[in-house]
Amino acid sequence: xxxxxxxxxxxxxxxxxxxxxxxxxxxxxxxxxxxxxxxxxxxxxxxxxxxxxxxxxxxxxxxxxxxxxxxxxxxxxxxxxxxxxxxxxxxxxxxxxxxxxxxxxxxxxxxxxxxxxxxxxxxxxxxxxxxxxxxxxxxxxxxxxxxxxxxxxxxxxxxxxxxxxxxxxxxxxxxxxxxxxxxxxxxxxxxxxxxxxxxxxxxxxxxxxxxxxxxxxxxxxxxxxxxxxxxxxxxxxxxxx
Amino acid sequence: xxxxxxxxxxxxxxxxxxxxxxxxxxxxxxxxxxxxxxxxxxxxxxxxxxxxxxxxxxxxxxxxxxxxxxxxxxxxxxxxxxxxxxxxxxxxxxxxxxxxxxxxxxxxxxxxxxxxxxxxxxxxxxxxxxxxxxxxxxxxxxxxxxxxxxxxxxxxxxxxxxxxxxxxxxxxxxxxxxxxxxxxxxxxxxxxxxxxxxxxxx
Numbered sequence: 349x350x351x352x353x354x355x356x357x358x359x360x361x362x363x364x365x366x367x368x369x370x371x372x373x374x375x376x377x378x379x380x381x382x383x384x385x386x387x388x389x390x391x392x393x394x395x396x397x398x399x400x401x402x403x404x405x406x407x408x409x410x411x412x413x414x415x416x417x418x419x420x421x422x423x424x425x426x427x428x429x430x431x432x433x434x435x436x437x438x439x440x441x442x443x444x445x446x447x448x449x450x451x452x453x454x455x456x457x458x459x460x461x462x463x464x465x466x467x468x469x470x471x472x473x474x475x476x477x478x479x480x481x482x483x484x485x486x487x488x489x490x491x492x493x494x495x496x497x498x499x500x501x502x503x504x505x506x507x508x509x510x511x512x513x514x515x516x517x518x519x520x521x522x523x524x525x526x527x528x529x530x531x532x533x534x535x536x537x538x539x540x541x542x543x544x545x546x547x548x549x550x551x552x553x554x555x556x557x558x559x560x561x562x563x564x565x566x567x568x569x570x571x572x573x574x575x576x577x578x579x580x581x582x583x584x585x586x587x588x589x
Numbered sequence: 590x591x592x593x594x595x596x597x598x599x600x601x602x603x604x605x606x607x608x609x610x611x612x613x614x615x616x617x618x619x620x621x622x623x624x625x626x627x628x629x630x631x632x633x634x635x636x637x638x639x640x641x642x643x644x645x646x647x648x649x650x651x652x653x654x655x656x657x658x659x660x661x662x663x664x665x666x667x668x669x670x671x672x673x674x675x676x677x678x679x680x681x682x683x684x685x686x687x688x689x690x691x692x693x694x695x696x697x698x699x700x701x702x703x704x705x706x707x708x709x710x711x712x713x714x715x716x717x718x719x720x721x722x723x724x725x726x727x728x729x730x731x732x733x734x735x736x737x738x739x740x741x742x743x744x745x746x747x748x749x750x751x752x753x754x755x756x757x758x759x760x761x762x763x764x765x766x767x768x769x770x771x772x773x774x775x776x777x778x779x780x781x782x783x784x785x786x787x788x789x790x791x
Contacts, residue, residue, distance in 0.1 A: 399700055425702030436697030440715050450701050499701070509700075 349413040350374035351539045352398065352507060356407030359393050367393045368563045370407065373556065377506065380533050380540045382550040384585065385560035391543040394560070395509045398541060399428045411507065426450055429500030429508040433515035435492050437484040443469070443495050444480040450503040468498040473528060490521045497529070508540040514549070526552060547589040551575070559585070590750065590765055599769055602746035605664060605736040609671030610729050617676050618721070621683025622709065631684060638677040646735045649673065650742045667739035674735055675728035682724025686717030719789035726781035733774040737766065
């Protein structure tokens with residue numbers, strides 16, 4: 349049994365447009381599957397099929413061997429870290445409360461929450477005494493994205509969904525965070541689904557690259573195979589980089 | 590007019606405004622929240638609320654009198670009319686306040702496993718309070734003014750000296766109703782404005 353498996357999964361909007369068709373791939377703990385593609389290729393839709401923000405209209409998505417539609421959505425989501433490009437920190441919560449969201453929902457006692465927040469802020473490179481009590485509006489874009497990632501990791505979920513988590517950053521900060529994330533990912537041993545349109549980021553982070561083109565898989569395989577791929581969309585990405 | 594009579598009129602006026610505003614919040618807030626979950630229902634509901642808003646207040650008081658249960662002469666009919674006027678700003682601000690919460694925050698909250706109720710109570714309402722209170726503020730201030738007309742259907746309040754002053758061409762009597770009503774409107778405006786500023790985040 350694979351930890352996460354897409355089994356011919358597709359998603360069609362009620363009006364007819366096909367956002368995703370017959371997508372199959374799998375991921376195990378320690379894997380980073382990078383979902384690569386142009387805008388509108390179906391990358392975010394792919395992630396949303398995992399945590400039931402959307403349900404597949406064809407095929408199945410299996411988490412720990414069970415179809416997502418058999419999971420209680422709330423339970424599934426609390427076991428799945430989720431960070432998005434727009435970050436979506438709660439502006440009326442401190443950094444600490446934002447990070448502690450899922451532990452709080454799960455009813456962790458306050459001392460354990462506080463210890464976890466300090467640990468996570470440390471992990472994403474933010475000094476806890478300096479940042480814990482700040483409001484999101486007092487942070488830079490890069491700091492906010494770090495807080496967003498800390499929030500996704502808070503309850504130690506075995507599965508991570510990261511939708512362009514470094515999207516809004518300048519190239520220097522971005523490559524720094526990318527390096528830190530890679531070190532983190534290999535240490536944490538989670539199954540990670542990482543969406544990007546940046547081929548360098550994909551090649552750097554991925555254990556598997558899934559390249560989407562108009563909602564279909566144009567390539568799926570390890571980064572070395574991606575570099576040698578003669579799929580037209582893969583060549584287009586490699587030549588643009 | 591004695592000070593005792595004056596206080597009684599002010600008291601009646603406060604009851605009219607307080608009861609109608611309370612009922613309007615009790616209806617407008619939950620319905621506004623419900624409309625954010627059923628956006629398709631929003632435009633017909635707002636269309637109806639808007640139509641009510643356009644009925645001139647004196648006409649609305651008159652039109653309500655013959656209705657069973659809601660109507661008749663007196664304070665109850667006046668409260669019904671005032672609720673109808675207060676509803677739209679509360680409904681609209683609740684709806685727009687919640688809809689204007691950063692969709693990314695709502696997405697992230699949902700994606701991290703918040704239930705609809707948790708999202709509403711922990712994220713949407715706290716972020717929308719400033720806008721909702723602004724709607725309540727408009728409703729209350731308008732009610733203080735419209736409630737003076739309620740005296741025309743025997744509901745009492747500060748409209749009473751105004752109407753009596755009008756019919757006897759007595760400016761002092763008109764001012765005895767109009768000045769306290771204006772002060773009351775200013776006081777509510779100031780208090781709710783203070784609350785609104787305290788509740789706005791960022």
